[in-house]
Amino acid sequence: MNEAIGPEQLNAERKALYLYAMVRLRDPGLAEDVVQETLVAALETLSRFEGRSSLRTWLIAILRNKMSDLMRDRQRLVFAELKDADEEGSDLDLESLFDGRGRWQESRRPQTWEDPEGALEQQEFWKVFQECLAPLPPRTAEVFTLREVLGEPIEAICKNLEITPSNCSVMLYRARMRLRSCLEENWFGGRPGR
Amino acid sequence: VDSCKDISKLISMGMDRELSWSERVRLRLHLLMCRNCTEFDRQIKAIRNASGAFLARYFGGGGG
Numbered sequence: 410m411n412e413a414i415g416p417e418q419l420n421a422e423r424k425a426l427y428l429y430a431m432v433r434l435r436d437p438g439l440a441e442d443v444v445q446e447t448l449v450a451a452l453e454t455l456s457r458f459e460g461r462s463s464l465r466t467w468l469i470a471i472l473r474n475k476m477s478d479l480m481r482d483r484q485r486l487v488f489a490e491l492k493d494a495d496e497e498g499s500d501l502d503l504e505s506l507f508d509g510r511g512r513w514q515e516s517r518r519p520q521t522w523e524d525p526e527g528a529l530e531q532q533e534f535w536k537v538f539q540e541c542l543a544p545l546p547p548r549t550a551e552v553f554t555l556r557e558v559l560g561e562p563i564e565a566i567c568k569n570l571e572i573t574p575s576n577c578s579v580m581l582y583r584a585r586m587r588l589r590s591c592l593e594e595n596w597f598g599g600r601p602g603r
Numbered sequence: 604v605d606s607c608k609d610i611s612k613l614i615s616m617g618m619d620r621e622l623s624w625s626e627r628v629r630l631r632l633h634l635l636m637c638r639n640c641t642e643f644d645r646q647i648k649a650i651r652n653a654s655g656a657f658l659a660r661y662f663g664g665g666g667g
Contacts, residue, residue, distance in 0.1 A: 428657075428661050507607060507608045512606060512607050513640075518639045518642075519639050519640075519642035522642075522649055525646075525649035526652075528653070529652075535660050553654075556619065557650065557651055558655070559658070563620060577619075578615070578619065581615060581618070582612055582615040585615050586615075589646050592646075592650070593646070
């Protein structure tokens with residue numbers, strides 16, 4: 410195996426890992442440290458990488474281990490939330506999107522989003538995007554980031570996080586529903602000129 | 604008959620795995636009749652597109 414990893418690829422993976430660590434830890438210093446450790450560990454054990462998963466999936470597994478170690482070391486309030494804790498309790502707001510027969514509530518109907526491509530060019534949109542991502546429960550945010558931002562296949566996510574595919578689907582559904590509502594309210598919701 | 608709620612779940616699942624033939628039929632049938640879910644479907648795809656661009660933006664700032 411021992412395939413060399415080019416500096417460019419390494420840099421791209423470092424960024425992906427950093428973003429993921431930030432979503433999980435919300436601390437730039439810690440995120441930076443844990444990513445460094447991950448890369449060192451990865452380079453040391455590169456010969457064990459067999460290419461059965463993608464390089465990114467493999468690195469994410471190492472990063473998750475490093476983050477778990479970190480959390481074990483610092484069992485403080487900040488990290489107490491990193492367990493599965495009450496991420497179930499947040500379905501009420503999803504239920505309120507639909508009426509008793511499962512139709513969209515009049516006031517919550519999905520609107521037409523004008524120029525979603527154009528939004529990507531605007532600094533202000535990315536601020537809103539991050540603000541919409543921030544209130545997601547940590548584990549939900551983690552699954553969403555792995556799937557949608559880093560493009561991990563769902564099988565790899567389930568395996569890495571040790572959750573069932575249906576659990577994974579439910580978390581992604583919730584994340585998408587919430588992000589959708591938030592973006593609609595704060596960006597796309599009929600605000601011409603933005 | 605599927606409700607919008609059922610269909611929204613199906614749309615989300617379709618982003619993560621290939622839907623079965625019957626799921627695809629149910630989905631298309633509903634979308635033909637339902638403007639709200641059609642918009643929802645577009646939005647979910649727009650979110651994927653934006654999320655994919657997020658990584659580069661996160662480091663690149665506004666310059667792209």
